[in-house]
Amino acid sequence: MxxxxxxxxxxxxxxxKSAPLRKSGRPLSxxxxxxxxxxxxxxxxxxxxxxxxxxxxxxxxxxxxxxxxxxxxxxxxxxxxxxxxLSGPITADTIINGAATARDAALGLLRAAAMGFTGCDTPRGCLLASSALSCSAAAADVQSELASIRRRIEAKLKSKIVRGVRAHELPADTDADALAGHVMAVIQGMSTLARDGASQKKLLRLTEVAMRSWPIALAAKSRPKRMIA
Amino acid sequence: MxxxxxxxxxxxxxxxKSAPLRKSGRPLSxxxxxxxxxxxxxxxxxxxxxxxxxxxxxxxxxxxxxxxxxxxxxxxxxxxxxxxxLSGPITADTIINGAATARDAALGLLRAAAMGFTGCDTPRGCLLASSALSCSAAAADVQSELASIRRRIEAKLKSKIVRGVRAHELPADTDADALAGHVMAVIQGMSTLARDGASQKKLLRLTEVAMRSWPIALAAKSRPKRMIA
DNA sequence: CATATTTCATAGTGCTTGATATGAAATAGT
DNA sequence: ACTATTTCATATCAAGCACTATGAAATATG
Incomplete structure (x- = not known):
């Protein structure tokens, strides 16, 4: 997330932030x-x-x-x-980009969410998931801004899945849209569960359950590996 | 939900509502x-x-x-x-109570959520899921009230799963807590996806994906069936 | 019709909100 | 030290909030 x-x-x-040229005046306290x-x-x-x-x-x-x-x-x-x-060291982008397979991307996102939503020195849940779900008309633009961020992440995961299908990591009849939506829904839902008091252990076990819905790889994508000896 | x-x-x-005895006065408009x-x-x-x-x-x-x-x-x-x-004709309680198996309960809850969160003559999403996720300290009691309702539904689903395990509908090593949590997380998450514009079709396909994480029945629970001819 | 009772619409209560006007305080350059 | 510049703390601003005091309007009962 x-x-x-x-x-x-x-x-x-x-x-x-574009105001680095101060010449004089009282310094910031x-x-x-x-x-x-x-x-x-x-x-x-x-x-x-x-x-x-x-x-x-x-x-x-x-x-x-x-x-x-x-x-x-x-x-x-x-x-x-x-x-x-959104500028932390581990982001949805880095997780998806750094994952070898679409499955690893989904698993990485879910695990990162489970960990991040139950951090001991941060509030519970996801800032994006719970900041502006319900708001007045005056904050509609903020609401849609957060929604577009969520949709962008989902779209990125979906395209990773589509590439996985093309690479034969996933069955040809894989519903990439629903699969990505499921991962996003679980992440959003884990945020609510975390806010309601769910433990990190539970969210991690929940992650394992969620990943059971992942399609089984028909043919493992064989990459050229460096043979030793 | x-x-x-x-x-x-x-x-x-x-x-x-306990004030049905009106004797005179201007009628309600x-x-x-x-x-x-x-x-x-x-x-x-x-x-x-x-x-x-x-x-x-x-x-x-x-x-x-x-x-x-x-x-x-x-x-x-x-x-x-x-x-x-919470007083509609189809409620989480009626769905869980009326389901023959724990699996049917989970599937029924998910489908009802997918339908109810994208109704054409109601706002999108779930009232419980989005009404008080983030609120000020003044509304903390309302927030915890909604959280307790969510937890109560999850507990009810979990106990249905536990009974399913005892009835050998589900494997003995089934993680009932994580399984119920997963269903609840998907429901909560579908509320957010619905608010973000996801279609009913997508949520229903998402439901099918989520149900793939359901454990496979090892031995179908055999109920005495009335034999005809 | 007259009275009692209940609800109505108007206008306002005190309070909190996000956002500022104002002048004093603290720095850099000369 | 003097001036220019920037930020500081104090005290507020208008607007919106949940909520209500007040008296007129509409009913039932006598």
Missing amino acids: RSTANSFIVTAMKTV FDRDTALNKAMHVFWQHGYEATSLNELTSAMGVTPPSIYAAFGDKKKLFLEVVALY | RSTANSFIVTAMKTV FDRDTALNKAMHVFWQHGYEATSLNELTSAMGVTPPSIYAAFGDKKKLFLEVVALY
Whole structure:
């Protein structure tokens, strides 16, 4: 449930950060990245709309005017938070790209979700899955932004599956759309289960169950392997 | 994703409705059940906290004082809405109770979710799954109330699976906890996919994929069948 | 018709929200 | 030290929130 490239968010982030040329003036009394990380935890816990600026200022240790000077407004701050959330070392993109097979990609995504949703020093669940599922009309754009991120990840997994079918890792009649949808649904659902108190062990066992729905490989794709001796 | 019996909610509903003895006075200008149904649709779409009383009064066609006279406050109105949502003809309880096997129960729950989350005359997704996933501290009690409903359904499915194992419908080493968790996760996740625009067809195909993770019956439970001729 | 009772519509309550106006404080350059 | 520049803390802003006080309107009963 992590990814690096989202055009809108990354763009917004860069435009905000493009002010490295300070000549004089009072220095900032807070570390921008630290404050952003604190904000991420608050948003992660309460979602976008339910998080008030009071909570943000308390958690970040920054007064409202400084927040608005540094991040723009609440929406831009949240989008930067999402970009930070999606910029970790292990992302959905890196998992899918780094997986040898489509099956490994799905398994990697599920396991990463099970681990990440029950981390001991982070809020439970997925920030993308629970931040703006239900929101007022005023936050409809944020909602659709998160939805497009989810759809993009699903599309990437689906294309990995399609390539797997072409590589004969998977049966020719594989329903790539439903298969990718199932993995995404399990991930989204695990976020809710984690929020409801499910343990990491349970989510990992749940992952094994979910992977049993994976089609059996008819013919293992034979790659040229380096023979030794 | 529907159920009838939740002690707290049902109790709250009954206490509110216990005022059938009117002797005189101006009659109500609205139908209580109709207004409650309208409120359900609004909450279903925007969730608990993000739904304002302005939206409720507009949708229900009832002014604020009448709402408070009829339902108490926003929280009680929402709990009545949840009770209404959980009082349909086909509920999680009826599906599980009416299923011959644990497998049929899981399949029935998944199919009912796929259908119910993409109904043409209702908001997309599940009211329980998306109403209070992320909320402020003020709505923590509503959040945990919905979580307990979800856990109760999962527990019921799990016990059905355990009984299935004892009846030799399922292998002895079946992980009932993970199996029930998987079904619940897929249901919760389908709610998000439905909200993100997934079609009913896709969710139904997704259901078939999810059911492939179901353990294969080693020995079919033989019930005494009436032999004819 | 007169009275009691109940609900109605209007207008407002205090509170919180996201976002700022204002001037003091802290730096760099000269 | 003086000025320019930037950020700071304080105190607020208008708007929206859930909720309600008040009196008029509509019924049943006498």
